[in-house]
Amino acid sequence: MQIPTFYNIMNNLHHQPAAVRLASRNGDFTLPTAGHAPGFIQANLMIVPQAQAFDFLLFCQRNPKPCPLVEVLAPGQLEPACAPGANIATDVPGYRVYRHGELVEERGEIASLWQPDFVTFLIGCSFSFESAVMQAGVPLRHVEQGRNVAMYRTNLPCVPAGRFQGDMVVSMRPVKSRDIARVVEVSSRFALAHGAPVHVGNPAAIGIGDLSKPDYGDFVPVMPDELPVFWACGVTPQAVAQASRLPLCITHAPGKMFVTDQRG
């Protein structure tokens, strides 16, 4: 009989969505979720009051590449269909609370702030397609180097909806010319993970002045035999919601996603 070791328990924790969520609920897991529960869809969190929910849902519907909807919960609903037994107000490793567009608080739960008119949006992130790209034999430098992906504001306008408007934020991954068609093919199958790229090469054409200075995340160099490839990024809806100065909106803390039971 094998005695469970701390390593085995942690290993198990890392591999099961429900375990990551439970540990987050208990305050035992406060890390970024990248690499945990591999093979399961992780989601950006966005909570807005019902008064703004139609416009925000319309914004997501009109901008499916930056805002792929994994699930939208009914007003006040805490348990998502994509994660039975979960509680959206406690099971994310970290939350950020914004009032009138300003970050006022980062906290481990929002149960004490919860209101019956809160509408939760779970928006896909890039982890699923990154795994698939690497499994297809294409290396991704920021993953190899253990860095956050580089993200940039662009001049690509989102389609506005009500008070929600703004330009798209993109993530950038350097890809060798011979691999570009393959990463397009592979990523395009993952519509819930932002799908195919929005731009290949020529950063200036989408308003990026200096690749070495990302607006979010960490810069990784682009080698001479590579081109920068840009995907729509889940930071877009957060940036747009903040810019619209909602009375209240709640998001996950950077990198600390909601882990679903849905395979992606």
Added chain:
Amino acid sequence: MQIPTFYNIMNNLHHQPAAVRLASRNGDFTLPTAGHAPGFIQANLMIVPQAQAFDFLLFCQRNPKPCPLVEVLAPGQLEPACAPGANIATDVPGYRVYRHGELVEERGEIASLWQPDFVTFLIGCSFSFESAVMQAGVPLRHVEQGRNVAMYRTNLPCVPAGRFQGDMVVSMRPVKSRDIARVVEVSSRFALAHGAPVHVGNPAAIGIGDLSKPDYGDFVPVMPDELPVFWACGVTPQAVAQASRLPLCITHAPGKMFVTDQRG
């Protein structure tokens, strides 16, 4: 120089979305739109008051196969982005007005009923994938026979959203066994036209008792070397909206779609 004939003018009318819409606006076109403006996306129309719009948008988001969203207009907006210059209140060949779930009126325009809180949903229809299937060499009997497609209520539940709930309505097309994989491949590329089938063969398994008695449209026989293939149908959101007994909802009249400028 060729003098334009009535036939040429009518031919032109049939082939241009804007011409179909303008003739509808002027009362000169009151026909079903199948076969007109080929190559352009046609849409089911659903208009609900803003008070119900979030729930209905959520219903569509949760049920993308029966309710593929071509466009959702802002409250009160009359001109869709998918058809610049169009007027949603006049440019459909026929409208139906439902109050508390009952059909009260069929009319040629709704401009005189229009309210600033009306939210318009344009929901994809099957015409785009039918053209592509036939271009791929697979015949479709109801088109050849000039009949309406056969549609059936099923026991496949839609994912509910607020007051909107109900079972899926499907359309049925007989397809030879050798062609079934091809129609799946081709139709799956047309997400805005209901995408891939939801069921192949065995009608009883989805609650259809008698194929020869469709709930809507016309029966076409299924030959011994064929299987009935079922697609999610745009009648679903209409049936669900009627069953929810909204104070008011407005749809297109059967077969009289809104013709967009979007190629599909």
